[in-house]
Amino acid sequence: MTDLSAFPITRRWPPRTPGAIQLYSWPTPNGVKVSIALEEMGLTYDAHPVSFDRQDQMTPAYLSLNPNNKIPAIIDPAGPGGQPLALFESGAILIYLAEKTGRFLPQATRYEVLQWLMFQMGGIGPMFGQLGFFHAFAGKEIEDPRPKERYRAEVARLLRVLDTGLAGRDWIAGDYSIADMAIAPWLRTLREGYKAADLVGWADLDNVPAYLDRFLARPAVQRGLVQPPRV
Template sequence: MIDLYSWPTPNGHKVHIMLEECALPYRVHPINIGKGDQFTPDFLAISPNNKIPALVDSEGPDGQPMSVFESGAILLYLAEKTGRFMPADTRGRYEVLQWLMFQMGGVGPMLGQAHHFRIYAPEKIDYGIARYTNEAKRLYGVMDKRIQHTGAYIAGADYTLADIAIFPWLRSWENQGIDWADYPALKAWFDRIGERPAVQRGVQVLAELRQPVRTDAEKEVLFGQTQYQRR
């Protein structure tokens, strides 16, 4: 059995979708990041960087329990465990891996910054808003061109964990300052992914628990000095 410690954010949804696509049995344990659950000793024991998601697989590769943190690493772990959504051949694997790294190093961090400066920052900083909105648009352009090239999915003709990794981050396109009319190929891809039953189930995991960040206490936990304490 897999125990998943998560919250309904883009990085959480990546793993929710992967588990649903792989039809693996799992239990989900909510880690309310607005209340600081990510800083508890029990969670830090499996996710030392205090970020969701993390999982514990009671049946690890050697038959013993194994914990994994970082959403990209979890996707790779589940792909290897199930033999799904990652090509077996070397060329195909690296097509997927480079686009997974693109998401982990570019799409996630940059769109996250766009969210912060456009929505959550306590003061509106024109430079930050423009910088990360423009970077969001550039990244969308890269992906739109890629889908024009493949005609199907991010890593090629087949649906892979690269698509699973990227899709949840694009669900907040309005908050990123995106006009879908500028990226028709990517929009068609986005709609196609969103129609998958496992994707629809995955984005509903814990969704009823998430509320907009409203209170000063929540903002402090997410964006203030609490984040920077050594633990």
Template sequence: MADLSAFPVSRLFPAQNPDVIQLYSLATPNGVKVSIALEELGLPYEVHKIDISTDIQKHPDFVALNPNGRIPAIVDPDGPDGKPIGLFESGAILIYLAEKTGKLLPKDPALRYETLCWLMWQMGGVGPMFGQFGHFYKYAADKVANNPYPTERYRNETRRLLDILEERLANRQFLVNEEYTIADIAIFPWVRSLTTGYGAAEALNLTDFPKTEAWAKRLSERPAAARGLNVPPRA
């Protein structure tokens, strides 16, 4: 049985099965990226729900794993050289899981870097900009009721990014080389959230992006993705 005592988070969330990957997450667009990848890869894992409304992610035992105090994070008891490893930042975790299994990341060097470009595009653009749009459009609407600038700024940036995605998907099923990769996994939950999370289909005129909407719907219906989208369960 693996010894996870070196990770303080294991005191906060004791592992029932310390021999499998421990996932600390919530079913947000960022969180489900990792659970979808774990499901697609068939890796055994144990999930611990991080209820961010309670600020548990700021507890010192969690911050010891992720200094940024955000989800998701993992502890893999079987890391490099067979030693346990803790990881944070969803993009880094996706790369780690892909390299651990040899799946979801092309082996061809050029295609690998192309995939990483789209992954970084999500991390630096789609996630922050879509998230800010959702914040002002849905969660802080009362605070900006007399100032449309924040919502309009992030609406315009969200649409700009969707334009890029629509063009990329014009004649392809996946983002890179007709191969389902961690880039697809990183991006499609954010596109999906514009409707399912923020209820902003009309505000963003999402019908202007039919290829993107079809792609996100198609990927969300993959059996492994459908499971991962509900980890940890919302109910």
């Protein structure tokens, strides 16, 4: 097994499986992107829970791996050239894993997959998250309706863009890809976590609801959605 002792985070969360990718995460929409990808790609990994309840993401051990104090992050003992690779930012991790395995980022549609991945990272994730804050969390106590309405309208617009992109397709870039692994967990959270479907015209969408249901029916997705276990 590659020695990972040079990474301070491994003293807080020791590796359990020789040679396995070390995943530091929590089952949020951003976190499960990577656990789903690891399951879909059949890669061996140790899932370490970075609990928000305990503020694990703010500890020196975690910040030594990701100074931006967000999840997920990974260490791959068998990175490029056989050397360990530490990586944060979920989109970068998805691209890395796809290139490592040669799966879910087809050369023929590479840039189409990447454009939809960036669409999630730059639009869906930030805007859905803000709507969740104002609709389901502490922001709902703010009396001024303008912040919530701003994000509600933008989420509804992004959903219409996605709905148009899915016309005549099962998956957003043709074949199932890392773009779907990035987008669909946020749709699930919008519908089931934030309970905001009615707010953004979910029932009026032609393609998005069935797209999410197809995604959630995949066995690897079901496994990835519960990693790491909440403890």
